[in-house]
Amino acid sequence: MATYITDECINCGACEPECPNEAISEGDDIYVIDPNLCTECVGFHDYEACQAVCPVECCLPDPNNQEDPQTLLDRARKLHPELNLPEKIEDLPPELNRFANPDHQRPE
Template identity: 60%
Template sequence: MSLIITDECINCDVCEPECPNDAISMGDEIYEIEPTLCTECVGHFDEPQCVEVCPVDCIPKDDNNVENEGQLMLKYEALMAAK
């Protein structure tokens, strides 16, 4: 599943540059993750980089965008092919 940034976000700006898929951008009030671009860093890293750097632990899995490891890998491959 993709990740989501909760309203506990403090807009510290550390997550956006860490995303290898450019899935994170500033929303109206807090950063947001585009679920069609989020692979939880599958294909790039062992752990989601945004989660690793977030100082307030506000980036959980998004229950509305459930994907397994295989689906995330297919999404990663499609994103890399499109570049």
């Protein structure tokens, strides 16, 4: 599932520069994430960068936009062909795939 920003957002802007896909932008009242650009950082980190920096923990998985890891990798490949990411999620190194370790916790 793509990530979204809840109404608890304090508009600090910490998340925007951390997004490797430039999916985060300033909305009318709070920052917003474009679900067509969000890869949940698959292909970049083993955690979601926006979640890691959000001081109020308002970057959450969007239950209304569920996507499997392969779909997220496919999107990352399309957005960043220069990275030569593997075609299959199973071939993505664990440090670039937050789904490789289901017990992974939010970095402090």
